[in-house]
Each structure stands twice: as structure tokens, then as C-alpha cells.
Amino acid sequence: xxxxxxxxxxxxxxxxxALLVAGCSADEPEPEAIEIEPTAPExxxxxxxxxFALIAAYTGAIAAFPELRGTLTTISDQxxxxxxxxxxxxxDLAGIEPIPPDAAKVRPAVTExxxxxxxxxxxxxxxxxxxxxxxxxxxxxxxxxxxASHIPELQDVRRGLGGGS
Amino acid sequence: MTYxxxxxxxxxxxxxxxxxxxxxxxxxxxxxxxxGGRRRAVNQLADRRQRIEVLAAMIxxxxxxxxxxxxxxxxxxxxxxxxxxxxxxxxxxLVGTYAQVAATTEGDDRAIAVASAQDCARTAVQWxxxxxxFPTAA
Numbered sequence: 001x002x003x004x005x006x007x008x009x010x011x012x013x014x015x016x017x018a019l020l021v022a023g024c025s026a027d028e029p030e031p032e033a034i035e036i037e038p039t040a041p042e043x044x045x046x047x048x049x050x051x052f053a054l055i056a057a058y059t060g061a062i063a064a065f066p067e068l069r070g071t072l073t074t075i076s077d078q079x080x081x082x083x084x085x086x087x088x089x090x091x092d093l094a095g096i097e098p099i100p101p102d103a104a105k106v107r108p109a110v111t112e113x114x115x116x117x118x119x120x121x122x123x124x125x126x127x128x129x130x131x132x133x134x135x136x137x138x139x140x141x142x143x144x145x146x147x148a149s150h151i152p153e154l155q156d157v158r159r160g161l162g163g164g165s
Numbered sequence: 166m167t168y169x170x171x172x173x174x175x176x177x178x179x180x181x182x183x184x185x186x187x188x189x190x191x192x193x194x195x196x197x198x199x200x201g202g203r204r205r206a207v208n209q210l211a212d213r214r215q216r217i218e219v220l221a222a223m224i225x226x227x228x229x230x231x232x233x234x235x236x237x238x239x240x241x242x243x244x245x246x247x248x249x250x251x252x253x254x255x256x257x258x259l260v261g262t263y264a265q266v267a268a269t270t271e272g273d274d275r276a277i278a279v280a281s282a283q284d285c286a287r288t289a290v291q292w293x294x295x296x297x298x299f300p301t302a303a
Contacts, residue, residue: 074295081298125279134268137275141264141282142299148283149296 047127047140050120051083052096057116060098065106071157072113075150082143110158114151121147166274168224173269177224180262180278182233184217187255189236194248202245206252209288216281220266223274239302253294258302259285 058076062069080093101109124144128137168174188210195206221229238255242248263282267275286300 078296078298085299121283125276125283128267128275128279137268138264141267141279142260144279145260145264145282145286145300146296146298149286149290149300152287152290153296 045086047124047143048083048086048088050123051079051086051088052092053099054079054116054120055083055093056096056099057101057113059096060100061109061113063098064101065109068106068110068157071153075153078146078150082146085139085143107158107161110154110161114154114158117147117150117154121151166223166270166272168270168274170269173266174224174228176262176265176269177220178228178230180259180266180281181217181220182230183255183259183262184213184220185230185232186236186238187252187259188213188217189233190238190242190251190255193236193238193242194252197242197245197248199245202249205291206248219277223270249293252292253289254302256285256289256292257294257297257300260289260300 055076058072058079062072062076080088083093101112103109103112121144124140124147128140128144132140168177191206191210191213195203195210198206238251240247240251240254242251260282263278263285267278267282270278286296289300290296
């Protein structure tokens with residue numbers, strides 16, 4: 001007989017099921033075994049992770065090239081709005097560390113952002129495939145469209161830099 | 166696939182009407198634009214007519230709205246600036262229209278709707294609009 005004040009939760013059997021033994025005391029019935037279906041570890045949402053990476057890349061680019069702060073901050077704020085729509089919290093957003101651009105010069109750094117936006121637009125569009133609820137499809141379509149629109153906006157920025165930067 | 170779900174039919178009909186209006190607007194805008202702007206407007210006439218055909222193929226022929234005899238733009242198109250502004254707004258409005266088509270269709274048709282939404286948002290920026298987190302008409 002277990003100790004009167006014992007409270008124990010035992011989890012086991014990752015592959016075949018878990019057994020939970022819940023509390024008991026002297027005047028409580030014998031512990032009851034409950035079968036719990038195994039659950040796969042929750043995978044992070046690829047779109048949300050990608051939005052975090054975009055925000056980090058923009059933050060890094062703004063730090064490296066403050067002259068681009070205006071346009072890049074506007075686009076970065078839009079990615080923050082996308083991330084919130086996908087479930088990010090203010091705490092999540094506050095914890096994003098900047099990713100410095102690979103390029104030391106501004107023009108190739110903008111090209112890096114264009115590539116990231118192109119990949120993001122593709123990922124978001126691909127994510128609308130399959131059995132999803134209508135609200136998710138609508139949200140991903142809006143975000144995919146927004147990210148596609150960042151490409152010509154950044155191309156304009158790059159054109160404005162001329163060829164020598 | 167021919168959709169019979171009323172929500173899908175309504176969304177597709179709405180997209181067809183919006184594209185028909187956009188074709189009219191391109192014609193009106195083209196008259197006010199010069200050079201590259203006019204060429205782009207003319208090119209978009211053909212692109213959007215083709216898109217209307219793709220949308221029309223998704224529903225029964227009887228459900229396809231006929232081309233209206235004219236289109237009154239929400240704001241007058243009477244110079245190059247207002248022409249660009251109108252094309253920005255119509256494209257941004259189409260993003261939401263296509264999001265609804267995407268939400269009510271499936272497979273390749275959904276992919277077409279998403280790609281169209283992306284194209285409209287991109288085109289709005291190319292006409293001089295600013296990008297938006299969730300593109301919508303001003």
C-alpha cells in the first residue's frame with residue numbers, strides 16, 4: 001500500500017502508450033491506471049519559424065545599414081503582424097535575435113532579403129495545400145500575397161542604391 | 166473541377182466580376198498613362214482576360230457573370246495619378262477576393278487563387294502602392 005500522502009504521476013511507454021498513475025491516500029481508492037495515446041513531439045510551425053527568421057534578418061540588416069531603416073522597418077513590422085496572425089506572442093517577438101547580413105555591402109544585403117522574401121512567399125503558398133480550415137487558408141493567402149509584394153518593393157530599394165553600393 | 170458549393174461559386178463569381186472591372190479600369194487607365202505605364206496596362210488587359218477564362222472554367226457556364234457593359238471606378242480615373250491609384254486599389258482589393266476563392270476551392274484551383282492573390286499584391290506595388298501586411302484597398 002502506498003504511503004498515505006503520496007501523489008505520483010508516472011509516465012512511460014513512449015512508443016506503446018503511457019501509463020498515468022494518479023494520486024492516492026489512505027482513504028482513497030487504489031490508483032487508477034489511465035492509458036494515454038502517445039503524442040509526437042509538437043513540431044514548430046514552419047511558417048512561424050520562417051517569420052521569426054525574416055524579422056531577425058530585417059533587424060540585422062537595419063542595424064548594419066541604418067540608411068535603409070525606413071523601408072526595412074515597414075516591411076519588418078508587416079512580418080511581425082504575420083507572426084502574430086500565426087500565433088506569436090509579444091514575448092516571442094521580443095526574444096528574436098538579429099541575424100546580420102552575410103554581405104558587407106548594402107546592395108547584396110538587399111538582394112539577400114529579396115531571396116528570403118521569394119522563399120517565404122513560396123513557402124506560404126505551398127502551405128495552403130491540403131486539408132486546412134478556411135480561416136487558415138485565408139490568412140496564409142494574405143500573408144503569401146504580402147510577402148510577394150515585398151519583392152518589387154525591395155527591388156525598388158535596390159535600384160535606388162545604384163550599382164556602386 | 167466544376168464547383169457546386171454555393172460559397173465557392175459566389176467567391177469565383179466575385180473574382181470574375183472584380184477582374185472584369187479591372188480590365189475596364191486598365192482600359193481607362195491606359196488612356197491616361199504614357200510609356201511603360203501604358204504598356205503595362207495594355208499587357209495586363211490580356212493577362213486578366215486569361216485569368217477570367219481560368220476562373221470561368223471552375224463553375225458551370227450558366228453561373229459565369231456576363232461582361233458588364235461598363236464599369237464606374239470607385240474614384241474617377243482622369244489623370245495618370247488617379248489611374249495608378251485606382252489600379253493599386255483594385256489589385257489590393259482582389260487579394261481578399263482571391264483569398265476567399267482559395268478558402269472555398271481545393272487542389273490546383275486553390276493554388277491558382279493563391280498565385281493570383283500574390284500577383285495582385287505584387288502588381289499593386291508595381292503601380293506605386295505600398296506593401297501591406299494584409300493587402301486591402303484603401
